[in-house]
Amino acid sequence: MSRQVRPVLVALIAALYASATSAWGPDGHHTVGAIADRLVAGTHAQAQVDALLGGLTLEQAAVWADCAKGVDPGKDFAYTSAGRYPECAIFETAAGEAGMIDFVRRNDSNCPHAPGDPSCHTQYHYTDEAIERRRYHLGDVGTRNFDVVAAISATIQVLRGEPAPAPFDIKDKREALLLLSHYVGDITQPLHVGAVYLDACGRVVDPAAVPFEPLMDTQGGNRIATIRVATNHRSELLHATWDDIPEALHANHVDAAWLALARAEPATRGDIAGWSTEWAGTTLAQARLAFKDLQFGPLANGQWTVPLTGRYDDSMEPIKKRQLTAGGARLAHTLMAIWP
Template structure:
């Protein structure tokens, strides 16, 4: 069914194959969001508070910390086992920083009582799997939990405001800042917020109306494969989106902070911002799946999989969508930090 694909399929497949690490937005995306916010808060109280908490570590670097902690192996006495694998984590690969990562994972490993097949608690802070039909984030919908991306981000904000973390999250002030910086990036990667559910024939399924069925869950498109030119399954769609910031040119990346200064600030109470941004990201997820066709479900040793047929303009439009999301993510991180630590009169 994929023999009619041309060169754009090869480009999609090569990128997906190169983005196999499960790092939302990868280093480029998260570093970019942190860097944009760092530039926008300069001269404000928020910059001084960030410096107080992080010391010599930059907001750019701490934005990827919550992915680096995945290098802590809970089956090897909580030792860090990824030394040298990811250049973006090098700043944290020393005894004192590894001890901080270890302590975080120990406190955020199983306290949420993961169900069979679910990831460690702290890994679940990075995403939600709301069906794209919802169009807005609503606690209790299929794909949400009390420790998904939205409540985890709210808990971290509460800690930075001087309060206590909401269980099951357990956060120090530094961990809370790291989580805020990271999840603002994850929230602006649409497939970290919205998921498409598919039936055995590859037809869109609504788990909230038709009933939750694990066989329909694409896990934020991790179970959706892109085709190689010969029609065989290639990399997965979620990894493709995680890697899109790498497709931006150096000039495009350099222009993002100034473009972020022109983003219209979110209005209303800061207490509502996270829900508003989450709901907007779900609408972006709808765009990410627009025009895509899916083959029938295939059972594999790793669970169900569906092959996708992207529209011919998918590559160009997805890159532009992510560029705009990075701008908003950085601007909103800066806005959030300046609301937590407003300038004094």
């Protein structure tokens, strides 16, 4: 599959992903959780959430899966980021760190895993379905049975009292809820689902239509550097441009008008086991918008480049708001379906 890249590249990509893949960053995840908190308020589902999370809100819980990335398998599974991320402070107790360490130990090399590959649990946060596809389909280039689509289904199974399917190792309902509250946000970030594949000249290629080469993989935009047209300066990676959200979309701006949008979000059709597949399909449409009209420079030093204008920045905000809103509503719908 697409992650079978060459060893040198693996190290580079692992470093990039370790620092850059946290869909939405903490602010976006807080917003998704905050919307869900409001939508489940007063329901049976909220009582179950309270009981499992011991009083943590979904807004607080939604960053746990990223905080767990502070556990370093290369340092005997020590938690190495204490004090570094304010949103993780609530988990930095002796029991809290032990919980993150235990999760990472069980979910480090349980997937197809070669030396140098990123820890398995860090790969539960995304998939790389080509934007040429209209729907997510497990088996396509870039998909895995331990990607974000599979991870959401696994957490739902555990919350419904069934064992997690392999390769996931989810110990109980509390851990499943911590993970679900995060992954439901990840699956709405366009670059965590829809991938553009590029040749060495920077031309978009459909990985299903050409002989696939691992080097075509842009790693969710983590191998694409943005260049600000106004200043001609290299800026952050394209992935990070999408993880960041403007101040107006932070959780403290979730007001009655925004909640009305979330309440209007349609329910997902079909059996709950297939919901994450449906959600990936809708995010693919947003990813096509995210990549629309972008022109990529040739591959150099392991990266492509893309010039971005102020107009592109303006076009991102409504997509981000739509996706965060969908994430919050779906998290609430899922919890209320599990605990009607």
